[in-house]
């Protein structure tokens with residue numbers, strides 16, 4: 649149940665992120681809407697909380713928590729690259745965008761494998 653909520657918010661964060669990148673490129677003025685400014689924080693917050701709850705539910709701190717620390721840190725990298733994608737323009741935007749997608753993929757890979765890879 650909790651895992652499904654976590655996965656639902658992974659999906660919501662991903663889809664709304666892609667939508668905001670699209671808006672930033674095509675209709676940047678729309679990004680000024682209040683709900684579009686608030687929603688990403690709310691969704692990422694719930695994603696984080698559900699991840700923390702899952703950590704305790706699965707007793708992961710007593711088993712192996714390296715991959716969870718890696719996910720947390722990579723989520724911060726994802727947020728930073730996402731911000732850079734939306735705030736920057738031109739080729740920097742697309743480099744940051746490619747980086748953010750790669751980090752998202754890596755987080756999902758680590759989540760499924762439950763161990764950290766130093767190579768993809």
Ligand code: HEM
Pocket residue numbers: 651654655658695696698699700702703704706708716719720723726752755756759760
């Ligand atoms: C963009 C961010 C994130 C993505 C894409 C993501 C993705 C996933 C996926 C795909 C799973 C299911 C893996 C499986 O069991 O097959 C999962 C489970 C899990 N995630 Fe995340 N996650 C994210 C953020 C976080 C954060 C920030 C935390 C911790 C604070 C976290 C902790 C966990 C835990 C503990 C599980 C379940 C482990 C179990 O099976 O008991 N996740 N995540």
